[in-house]
Amino acid sequence: MARMKFLCDADRCIECNGCVTACKNANEVPWGVNRRRVVTLNDGLPGEKSISVACMHCTDAPCAAVCPVDCFYTTDDGIVLHDKDLCIGCGYCFYACPFGAPQFPKTEAFGVRGKMDKCTFCAGGPGEDGTEEEFEKYGANRIADGKLPACAEMCATKALLAGDGDMVADIYRERVMRRGGRPQTWGWSKAYGEG
Amino acid sequence: MSKGTPTRSKSKRILIGSALVLIAAMIVPLTGYVYVAVAQPQIESSANWQETNPRSEIWREVRQGSQAYSAVKGPEANVLIDNGGQNFRQIRNGPVATFGPWLLAIMLLGVAGMFVLSGGGQKVEKPLSGKRVPRWSTYVRVVHWIMAIAFLLLLITGLSLLFGRAVLIPLMGAEGFSAWAIVAKYVHNYTGPVFAVSLLMLVLALARDNMPSKVDVDWFLKGGFAGKHVPTGKLNAGEKLWFWFNAVGGLVVAISGIVLILPNIFEARSTMQIALLVHAGLALLYIGGSFVHMYMGTLGARGALDAITKGHVSSEWAEQHHDLWYDDVKKEGKEFVGEEGEAGRGPEVPTGSGSTA
Numbered sequence: 001m002a003r004m005k006f007l008c009d010a011d012r013c014i015e016c017n018g019c020v021t022a023c024k025n026a027n028e029v030p031w032g033v034n035r036r037r038v039v040t041l042n043d044g045l046p047g048e049k050s051i052s053v054a055c056m057h058c059t060d061a062p063c064a065a066v067c068p069v070d071c072f073y074t075t076d077d078g079i080v081l082h083d084k085d086l087c088i089g090c091g092y093c094f095y096a097c098p099f100g101a102p103q104f105p106k107t108e109a110f111g112v113r114g115k116m117d118k119c120t121f122c123a124g125g126p127g128e129d130g131t132e133e134e135f136e137k138y139g140a141n142r143i144a145d146g147k148l149p150a151c152a153e154m155c156a157t158k159a160l161l162a163g164d165g166d167m168v169a170d171i172y173r174e175r176v177m178r179r180g181g182r183p184q185t186w187g188w189s190k191a192y193g194e195g
Numbered sequence: 196m197s198k199g200t201p202t203r204s205k206s207k208r209i210l211i212g213s214a215l216v217l218i219a220a221m222i223v224p225l226t227g228y229v230y231v232a233v234a235q236p237q238i239e240s241s242a243n244w245q246e247t248n249p250r251s252e253i254w255r256e257v258r259q260g261s262q263a264y265s266a267v268k269g270p271e272a273n274v275l276i277d278n279g280g281q282n283f284r285q286i287r288n289g290p291v292a293t294f295g296p297w298l299l300a301i302m303l304l305g306v307a308g309m310f311v312l313s314g315g316g317q318k319v320e321k322p323l324s325g326k327r328v329p330r331w332s333t334y335v336r337v338v339h340w341i342m343a344i345a346f347l348l349l350l351i352t353g354l355s356l357l358f359g360r361a362v363l364i365p366l367m368g369a370e371g372f373s374a375w376a377i378v379a380k381y382v383h384n385y386t387g388p389v390f391a392v393s394l395l396m397l398v399l400a401l402a403r404d405n406m407p408s409k410v411d412v413d414w415f416l417k418g419g420f421a422g423k424h425v426p427t428g429k430l431n432a433g434e435k436l437w438f439w440f441n442a443v444g445g446l447v448v449a450i451s452g453i454v455l456i457l458p459n460i461f462e463a464r465s466t467m468q469i470a471l472l473v474h475a476g477l478a479l480l481y482i483g484g485s486f487v488h489m490y491m492g493t494l495g496a497r498g499a500l501d502a503i504t505k506g507h508v509s510s511e512w513a514e515q516h517h518d519l520w521y522d523d524v525k526k527e528g529k530e531f532v533g534e535e536g537e538a539g540r541g542p543e544v545p546t547g548s549g550s551t552a
C-alpha cells in the first residue's frame with residue numbers, strides 16, 4: 001500500500017504559484033481559502049528559497065488529536081481527510097497544525113468560523129467517490145481516478161512532488177546525487193516523524 | 196580475583212561495584228545537559244555562522260517559525276512551521292484532559308465529605324423568631340443570577356467541547372455529538388460576553404464588602420474553614436477568598452474566552468494556543484470551586500439561599516454565621532418582622548419556598 005507524501009524541492013521551486021492556482025482551479029475552493037501557498041525565505045536576497053506548502057498528511061496528525069468532534073480520518077494511502085458534516089468550525093486544528101494548513105471561510109457573523117477546509121491530496125472526502133456532493137464540499141477526487149494531486153502534476157519545474165513516499169524520496173535522492181549538495185526533505189521529520 | 200578471597204569480602208566488592216555502576220548509570224545521561232549547555236552558546240556565539248553555512252541557517256530559522264514572504268494572504272500564511280501547536284496539543288490532551296476530571300471528582304467528593312461530616316449541613320440552631328435582616332440588594336441578586344445561569348450554560352457547553360469526544364461520542368454517536376457540539380459552540384460563544392459583563396458588574400458591586408480585614412486572619416487561624424464559628428462580619432474569609440478568585444481567575448477566564456471568539460482580531464496562533472490552554476485550565480479550577488460555592492449556598496449553610504433569592508435572612512441565621520455584621524445591622528435598626536411562614540419553624544430552616552419580596 002502506498003504512503004502518500006508531499007515533497008517540495010527548494011532548489012527547484014521558482015515561486016510561480018502555479019500549484020496554488022492549479023489547486024484552486026481543480027478544487028474550486030471557497031473564496032478566501034487557499035489550500036496551498038508558496039512561502040519565500042530571504043525574499044529578494046542572496047540565498048532566496050521558495051517552498052510550496054499545504055497539508056502534509058501527517059503520520060500522527062496533531063489536527064486529528066485535538067479535534068473536539070473527532071472528525072478526521074486517515075485513508076489506507078495515509079491521506080488525512082476530515083468530515084465537514086461533523087466539523088463545528090472551532091479552529092483547534094489550525095492551532096495545532098505545524099504547517100498552518102486548516103483554513104476557514106469567513107462567512108458568518110462576527111467572524112465566527114465556518115467549516116474547516118484543507119488540502120485533501122485531491123482525494124475528496126467521506127461518502128461516495130466522485131459525486132457532485134463530494135466535489136462541492138471537498139473538491140476533486142483525482143486519487144479515485146488514479147491520478148495524483150493537481151498541484152504536483154502542474155508544477156512546471158517538478159519541484160513539488162506528490163505520491164508514494166518511497167518513490168518521491170527516491171526521485172529526490174537521485175536529483176541530489178546528480179547535482180550535489182545536501183538533501184533537504186523539508187517538513188518531513190515534523191510531518192512523518194522517523195517513519 | 197585471587198582464589199583465596201573470602202566470600203564475604205567478595206560479596207562486599209560486588210555490592211560496591213554494582214552501586215558504582217548504578218550511580219554512573221544515573222549520572223552519565225545527565226552529561227547531555229552539560230554538553231548542551233556548553234555546545235549551545237558556542238554555536239550561537241560564532242558570528243560568521245551565516246557566512247559559513249547559509250543553508251543551515253535558513254532551515255534552522257524555518258524550524259523556529261520565522262516570518263517570510265508569501266503571495267497568499269491569510270493568518271500567518273508567511274510562516275512555514277509553527278512549533279507551538281505541538282505544545283498546545285500535548286498540554287491540552289495531556290495534563291488538562293487528565294487532571295481536569297480528577298480535580299472535578301475530588302471537589303465533588305470533598306463536597307460530599309463536608310455534607311457527611313457536618314451531619315447533613317449546618318442548620319440554624321436557634322428557633323426562628325420571624326425577625327429578618329436585609330442582606331443583598333435587588334441589583335446584586337439580579338446580576339448574581341444572570342451570571343450564575345450564564346456560568347452554568349458555559350460550564351455545560353465548555354465541558355462538552357473538552358470532554359465530549361471521550362464521553363459523549365460513545366453515547367450519542369459522532370453525528371449526534373457533532374449536532375450538539377455546534378449548539379454548544381454557539382451557546383458558549385454568545386453566553387460568554389453576558390457572563391463577562393455580569394461578572395464585572397458583580398465584582399465592582401461587591402469589592403468593598405470583600406476587603407480583607409483582621410478578622411479574616413483569625414478565621415483561617417481558628418479553623419473557620421473547618422466549620423468552626425469564628426466572629427465574622429458580613430462575609431467570612433472563605434467567602435472573600437471565593438470572591439477574589441472570581442475577580443481575578445474569573446476575569447482571566449473571561450478575557451481569554453473573548454480572545455478566542457475574535458479570531459479575526461487575534462490572528463497569531465501562539466496567542467490562541469495560550470488563550471485556550473489558560474481558558475480551559477482555569478475554567479476547570481473555577482468549576483471545581485463553584486461546586487463548593489453552590490453546596491455552601493444551599494445545603495452547606497441552611498438559610499443562606501434566602502440571602503440571594505429573597506434578599507434578606509433570618510436574624511438567627513445572621514447571628515449564627517455573621518455575628519459582627521448582625522450587631523451592626525441591628526444597631527442601624529434595619530431588622531424587620533418577616534412574612535408569615537418565616538417564623539416558628541424549628542431549627543430545620545426553610546429553603547426559601549415562601550413568597551419572595
Ligand code: HEM
Pocket residue numbers: 068090287346349350352353354356357379380381383384386387388390391448449450451452453455456471474475478479481482
Ligand atoms: C467569560 C466569557 C467566556 C467566553 C467569551 C468563552 C469563550 C470560549 C471559546 C471561544 C472557547 C473555544 C471553543 C469555541 O470556539 O467554541 C471556549 C472553550 C471553553 N470554555 Fe469558555 N468562554 C467563557 C467562559 C467560560 C466559563 C465561565 C467556563 C467554565 C465554566 C468556560 C469553559 C470552557 C471550556 C471547558 C472550554 C473548552 C476548552 C477546550 O476544549 O480545550 N468558559 N470558551
Ligand code: SF4
Pocket residue numbers: 054055056057058061062063064080096097098099100101102118191
Ligand atoms: S499538515 Fe496540519 S492539517 Fe495536515 S495532517 Fe498535519 S496537522 Fe493535520
Ligand code: SF4
Pocket residue numbers: 063066067068069070071082086087088089090091092093094102115116
Ligand atoms: S475546526 Fe472542525 S476539523 Fe478543525 S478541530 Fe474544529 S471541529 Fe475539528
